[in-house]
Amino acid sequence: MSNELDPHHWAQAHADYLYAYTRARISDEELARDLVQDTFLAALEKVRSFEGRSTERTWLTSILRNKIIDQYRKKSSGLLDADVKRAEDEQADFFNADDGHWNNEPAPKHFGIDNYDPLHSKEFDHILMKCLKKLPALWMSVFTMKHLDEEQTDTICTELKLSASNYWVIIHRAKLNLRACLQKNWI
Amino acid sequence: MGVLSKITRNCNHATFLIEKKLIKPLSLRERIFLKIHLIGCDACRLYQEQTIRISQMIKNLFKESPAGNVTLDEVVKKEMQDRIEEKLNQN
Numbered sequence: 564m565s566n567e568l569d570p571h572h573w574a575q576a577h578a579d580y581l582y583a584y585t586r587a588r589i590s591d592e593e594l595a596r597d598l599v600q601d602t603f604l605a606a607l608e609k610v611r612s613f614e615g616r617s618t619e620r621t622w623l624t625s626i627l628r629n630k631i632i633d634q635y636r637k638k639s640s641g642l643l644d645a646d647v648k649r650a651e652d653e654q655a656d657f658f659n660a661d662d663g664h665w666n667n668e669p670a671p672k673h674f675g676i677d678n679y680d681p682l683h684s685k686e687f688d689h690i691l692m693k694c695l696k697k698l699p700a701l702w703m704s705v706f707t708m709k710h711l712d713e714e715q716t717d718t719i720c721t722e723l724k725l726s727a728s729n730y731w732v733i734i735h736r737a738k739l740n741l742r743a744c745l746q747k748n749w750i
Numbered sequence: 751m752g753v754l755s756k757i758t759r760n761c762n763h764a765t766f767l768i769e770k771k772l773i774k775p776l777s778l779r780e781r782i783f784l785k786i787h788l789i790g791c792d793a794c795r796l797y798q799e800q801t802i803r804i805s806q807m808i809k810n811l812f813k814e815s816p817a818g819n820v821t822l823d824e825v826v827k828k829e830m831q832d833r834i835e836e837k838l839n840q841n
Contacts, residue, residue, distance in 0.1 A: 570834055573831065573834055574834065579821045583821070587812065600830050600833060604834070604837055663761055665794075670793045671796040671797045671800060672796075676800055676803055677799070677800070679803060688807075688810075688811050691804075695808070706808065731770055734769050735766045735769045738765075738769050
């Protein structure tokens with residue numbers, strides 16, 4: 564198996580794969596297409612650095628991955644953007660302001676998730692997707708890196724330029740909102 | 751508020767620790783806090799079960815979608831290749 568680059572076949576050989584990879588991480592179709600195109604063009608400038616140690620596809624994917632993280636970072640610059648503010652407002656009444664105890668209404672209750680069957684999960688997936696989409700871009704980026712790419716905490720913090728304590732706050736807040744959204748919308 | 755009720759009442763902090771614990775081991779202090787809290791708190795015990803399940807669901811969701819059925823139009827791919835060729839010819 565030779566690991567050589569053949570730019571004349573890049574679009575045919577890899578565009579679908581790279582596009583699907585991007586769309587799993589970024590929902591905006593147009594942005595995803597642009598990132599794939601940018602990846603090809605950026606790769607052309609780096610052909611000299613390709614040492615044949617990985618396959619062409621792996622090499623292109625690593626260039627793309629950096630571009631996706633740049634996007635995450637761009638979207639998440641400024642922790643207190645409106646997006647995050649809105650999500651934080653949603654959970655303002657989850658806990659008693661004085662002692663931190665659950666308030667009655669938003670407290671966890673039994674709902675469909677408690678006997679969730681992964682084999683018949685299409686509808687559940689749909690609701691989950693809907694709830695995930697409501698999360699701020701930054702929180703979603705953290706989730707994607709953690710659950711899809713299974714990155715280590717350190718890597719996520721470094722790449723998204725987050726402090727460790729911010730990271731834990733985001734993980735907590737994102738889950739609180741997600742669980743509340745599921746409890747509210749589960750049929 | 752006494753020390754104990756600071757622990758037993760604070761579900762906000764308990765849920766924070768539950769999330770942290772899913773990713774990395776807690777410190778001794780954190781473990782004790784959570785243990786004491788969970789003894790008396792039905793809501794947070796339920797939260798713990800549900801959030802573990804939600805993490806699993808997210809993982810499944812990401813694993814199976816959407817790579818299988820997301821493809822680019824042939825016309826788009828042709829355009830992409832054209833721009834690659836254009837750039838190759840410049841050099």
